[in-house]
Amino acid sequence: MNSGSLAPIEEFSMGSVKVTDPYCVNAFGKMIEYLLRLNPDRLLAGFRAVSEGKDPRTEPHPDLYGGWEAAWSLVRGHTMGHWLKALAQAYEQTKDNPSLNARIKEKIDYTVEQLKLCQDRSKTGYLFASPETHFDVIEGKAAGDHWVPWYTMHKVMAGLVAVYKHTGNQTALQTACRLADWAHQRTSQWSPQLRAKVLDIEYGGMNDVLYELYRITGDPNHLATAHVFDEDTLFTPIAQGTNILPGKHANTQIPKFIGALNRYRTLGESEEFYFRAAQQFWTMVVRGHTYITGGNSENERFREPGRLDQYRDEVTNETCNTYNMLKLTRELFKLTGDVQYADFYERAFVNEILASINPETGMTTYFKPMGTGYFKVFGTETNSFWCCTGTGMENFTKLNDSIYFHTESDLYVTMYLSSLLNWEDKGLVLSQHADLPNSDSVIFTIEKAPADQVNIKFRVPDWIASEQPVRLRLNGEDYAASSSSGYVDVNRTWSAGDTVELTLPMDVKVSRLPDNPNTVAFTYGPVVLSAALGREKMVPTGHMLSVKATIPEGVRIKDYIAVKNGTVDDWIDNIASNLVRTPGRMEFLLRNTDEDENLKFTPYYLEYENRYGVYFRLVSQD
Numbered sequence: 001m002n003s004g005s006l007a008p009i010e011e012f013s014m015g016s017v018k019v020t021d022p023y024c025v026n027a028f029g030k031m032i033e034y035l036l037r038l039n040p041d042r043l044l045a046g047f048r049a050v051s052e053g054k055d056p057r058t059e060p061h062p063d064l065y066g067g068w069e070a071a072w073s074l075v076r077g078h079t080m081g082h083w084l085k086a087l088a089q090a091y092e093q094t095k096d097n098p099s100l101n102a103r104i105k106e107k108i109d110y111t112v113e114q115l116k117l118c119q120d121r122s123k124t125g126y127l128f129a130s131p132e133t134h135f136d137v138i139e140g141k142a143a144g145d146h147w148v149p150w151y152t153m154h155k156v157m158a159g160l161v162a163v164y165k166h167t168g169n170q171t172a173l174q175t176a177c178r179l180a181d182w183a184h185q186r187t188s189q190w191s192p193q194l195r196a197k198v199l200d201i202e203y204g205g206m207n208d209v210l211y212e213l214y215r216i217t218g219d220p221n222h223l224a225t226a227h228v229f230d231e232d233t234l235f236t237p238i239a240q241g242t243n244i245l246p247g248k249h250a251n252t253q254i255p256k257f258i259g260a261l262n263r264y265r266t267l268g269e270s271e272e273f274y275f276r277a278a279q280q281f282w283t284m285v286v287r288g289h290t291y292i293t294g295g296n297s298e299n300e301r302f303r304e305p306g307r308l309d310q311y312r313d314e315v316t317n318e319t320c321n322t323y324n325m326l327k328l329t330r331e332l333f334k335l336t337g338d339v340q341y342a343d344f345y346e347r348a349f350v351n352e353i354l355a356s357i358n359p360e361t362g363m364t365t366y367f368k369p370m371g372t373g374y375f376k377v378f379g380t381e382t383n384s385f386w387c388c389t390g391t392g393m394e395n396f397t398k399l400n401d402s403i404y405f406h407t408e409s410d411l412y413v414t415m416y417l418s419s420l421l422n423w424e425d426k427g428l429v430l431s432q433h434a435d436l437p438n439s440d441s442v443i444f445t446i447e448k449a450p451a452d453q454v455n456i457k458f459r460v461p462d463w464i465a466s467e468q469p470v471r472l473r474l475n476g477e478d479y480a481a482s483s484s485s486g487y488v489d490v491n492r493t494w495s496a497g498d499t500v501e502l503t504l505p506m507d508v509k510v511s512r513l514p515d516n517p518n519t520v521a522f523t524y525g526p527v528v529l530s531a532a533l534g535r536e537k538m539v540p541t542g543h544m545l546s547v548k549a550t551i552p553e554g555v556r557i558k559d560y561i562a563v564k565n566g567t568v569d570d571w572i573d574n575i576a577s578n579l580v581r582t583p584g585r586m587e588f589l590l591r592n593t594d595e596d597e598n599l600k601f602t603p604y605y606l607e608y609e610n611r612y613g614v615y616f617r618l619v620s621q622d
Contacts, residue, residue, distance in 0.1 A: 014092040017400040021418040030362030031396035040111040046076045046129030051118035066383035074147035077129025081155030082390030088166035089397040125178035154204030184221040187228045202252040207259030239277035250297035254324035257281045292511045292521040294348025309516035313371040322352040323391040339486030342414040343462040351528040355605035364392030372613035373557030374549040377540040426450040437525040446498040455491035468505035530604035533611040560617040562594040568618045
């Protein structure tokens, strides 16, 4: 297990990296259009009502959006935090478009000022879209319904902190600090028993946002309040390698470990226990609870480790879980440089995050079914506002944040996605042209050369074709790059116009589920493949407070493939001959099965219109 270096790999500012990949450019644009169509006054309606002493549950407010923002909802206001954070991320990336950038800034500044006015009506600094009695209820001080108020408070605070970090808006920071003061006043009165009672209810990443605020302010009260939300009774068995996750609500747990890792990042080696807990948690989730796409959970919960086939259905792979797993993965990579984190990040980014949007509408999905024959259900513009709607806003305004990292002398290239990097401090401008998986060639061009020598570390992906090495050409000639710890390095004094061409060979691979090795999925390079299964009766139905896909009566789905001339193992051993790419197309056809003429496998992340199968059971026809 790697230890944190505390001289970590650093991220680039969001304004330093521009994604030029066409799919991502479209998704980013669709999301910004949606964010700007949302009316801040409608998102503010609940905050204004509460600040005026009204309860939108008993005095319905006509301006409230529907779905999770409606009058009945006790998570009303969570969208505000996600929306602000997404806009702040978009603001930093759109400075080359002054008109759009100004529109985004105007929305942010207006909304933050209005939130401050709502907060100013409170003597305690309270700012929320539900009355403070909501917090009394979970403490047992009042009767009534409750949901997850600290979870929602985390979203509001995180949005304000992000606005400050990305735009420099001082009002956002002041408002977040007053909320943190309110939180400190409330939590400092908790007994150990009351603290345990409250922390038994989902509280998002309250520890994480408070550590982040403390890193900005140095206020000891912010640090003390962050500690209140560190759940050592959870961290201790996980740090010791005991998997106590089965049955637990998955997305309740992941942010807690993001906060634990932030405690270590903030306070240093004395808090190594929290780093170890975060590493162990990541390993448990990835190895025992994760599907081939990088997603996890069934019906929002962790199930028994390795029981993945048993729980394949229409409510697997909640998108929020992947959002948070990638936040955790990213920070672990920055602390360790361990290539396993970069490998996982790419897998989940491509096959979970990029797979979660309807590229025509910009709407995102809650679940991504691993049950064969289901389909993705996307939210509506004004009547969903699920948790995954909010994290979806953030996902598609930070598509650029984990392609490149750096130390003082090293540039890490961790993902192969067309983009432009401006490392201003070094005087290095680098363009990347990639079209994975359509082409195995990735070309980097030094557009502007730094004065000093720079070592560029190119990640060697874990999906590289068997027994086929990565090929590197420098300025058109083969180059024997040094290789270490999952990277190939080119260390030199660069000149403008220098090119590096990487050839990353790909082949079809088979992934078998641990609880049923004959249930398989296929990958090609970085992409998971799926087969379209028609569009008949693609009718969703309500599920808890979201929606799910259905297979209505009369819709016949064949979830198995019969292999001919041998055993299942024989067929898999010869996968190169049994799942064959169509020349000139990113499409794969079966051979030696009963579905040779029917199933066509294409990249899963591009599927948004059909029922599909990622996993199929293989059976022998002999």
